[in-house]
Amino acid sequence: MTAKRVIILAATFSSITLLAQTAPMAKDPDWKALEDETMRHYQAVLRLDTRNPPGNEHVVVDYVKGVLEKEGIAVQVFASDANRSNLVARIKGNGRKRSLLIMGHSDTVTTDEKKWTYPPLSATRNGGWVYGRGTIDDKDNLTAALMTMIELKRLNVPLDRDVIFVSEAGEEGSSGVGIGYLVKEHFADIDAEYCLAEGGGVTRIGGATKYATVQTLEKVPRGIEIVAHGISGHGSIPLKSNAVVHLAGAVAKIGDWRPDIRFNETTGTYFRKLAAISPPEVAKYYRDVLSPDPKVQRAADDWLLENEPRHSSMLRTSVSPNIFQGGYRSNVIPSEAKATLDVRALPDEDPAKFLAQVKAVINDPAVDVHFTSDNERGVSPDAKLDSEAFKAIEAAGTRVYNAPTLPMMSTGATDMSQLRVRGMQCFGIGPAADFEDAPKGFGAHSDQERLLESELHRFVRFNWEVVTSLARSK
């Protein structure tokens, strides 16, 4: 037994003691005894190939179904495509409160196998880490929710509300077979007051736990296409109307443009709380960006754009030109050139007004601007920060991680948006990761992906704490 293991054990026991003092009636799992089982399920689902495309999430559904049924938990499998199934399981409560939904997506993004030290489907354990595609997106949430279900059943925990578990397909870009399908065809089976899914996490810096984030809101993806029109001709005779030149000018203007800064309840609270817990040299920028003085705010905005681009994106509707197409032969002036902008709108953004702003910034009659496709996910309101669920998450963050909880708006979209538009209060949670790890190339969707074993186990406990404090009969 290593020294590190002893420390983890000691921490586990001391918090169980603490819990026992605050809730004397509560029966809790034997966490130490569950570690092997947790790891076995985690590695098993990591080794199942659900890289999307094509997904083939039914392999995870088959596995999870077997695990749950062995515990005596009934499951339902819903699929619009048999290879891309979703699983729903429910443990009944006394109905005093509305249900709680806990979910994880079973698909992962694809991999470039050459870039992996350990093969992406190997779930190799090395040096305290587990390596593999899906380790932090999202087979961690899936495993934690699965373990919570198993323990609720084994300990026969009396519940004030049903707890519903969902293994969902297609989160990585094909939600039509996953949450989209469930919401459309089987909503009654997943309807709940609260839902827990991916999108949050706990930040460790230099190995020390600093703060937890809970995703309570997300930006809305919208694509904009800009098309420059000109006269075609022979490349030997340059024309002022050259579509490539007009498009390049338009894209350059968009690249320099920073849409207005606007805060909502989530982002305002986030930056205020972050300022309160950060070292003074960076706290200054988080405070200044909230300043009513445009000069002070602008300087902080400049710093964030340069040093913390994710924070810069949280301030505004962001625009990133990501596709640029024009021309097909070096001696032909094309009559058209096109670029696509990835727009991530603040939830309260008015699309028509925003499009008009884009047009005004480009200010070129030869360039058309339009939205590419309808936004599929819908605009969702903030999950409430004064809700029972947020308070339960915050309290569990203190107990399990001894860390403050910050509400967070994610710049990317998740499947929670489809549930939020149906009135569910959704909260994104996740395990602790080293702040230094993603820049090394081990983040979600990176060339490699990994999670600390100790943090997998701590996350299972956190998941349990949140679920039981929301659902256990009082």
Ligand SMILES: [Zn+2]
């Ligand atoms: Zn994910």
